[in-house]
Amino acid sequence: MKYVSVDDADAPADIAEFLRSARVVIFRSNLTDTRSLIAHLEREGIGYREITMGMGSGVERDRFHRLRDWTDWPLLPQVFVDGAFVGGAEEALESITDAR
Template sequence: MSDINARLDEIVNSNDVTLFMKGTALFPQCGFSSRAVAILDHLGVAFETVDVLQDSEIRQGIKDYSDWPTIPQLYVKGEFVGGSDIMMEMFEAGELQALLEEKQVAKA
């Protein structure tokens, strides 16, 4: 396993919910990242963010790690869920809330 994959494993598995995004939760740097943060905030779950703009190795590495070409990327209990479009679809269908409850994700 490469060093970047080991780093990403550590990040993804050290939090119940991890959002790889452009910017921070308080200052998202793109509309998709902003929407992803808004969804998680609305659901009231505790989550960590990783600003991919601060580390080019993570920015490219996360795309290879998940085999998903875009940012943001959401992980719940170590499992890749998807990007902001998938998050929005799941949220609107009630599936994201159900997943978070099923995985017993801590509230914020």
């Protein structure tokens, strides 16, 4: 994992657009279990957006590959808080809890 942010010059434009749409942005697949993270965000009243990347779509596979290459994180979910990559669901829970 490397630190990346929406403000990076090499941020993919379509991904950066998503990152500006909510405080927490979660990139997931149709099979990704984000229930614990979503429940926590809703309990805390934190705005979030889920972006589902269906791997059956060539466009979404391409987007996932660009996201993976940018973050150096091989799996979904990939979670961004305030435009910065924090990791997966567990890392996001820690990051959000620490930010309080």
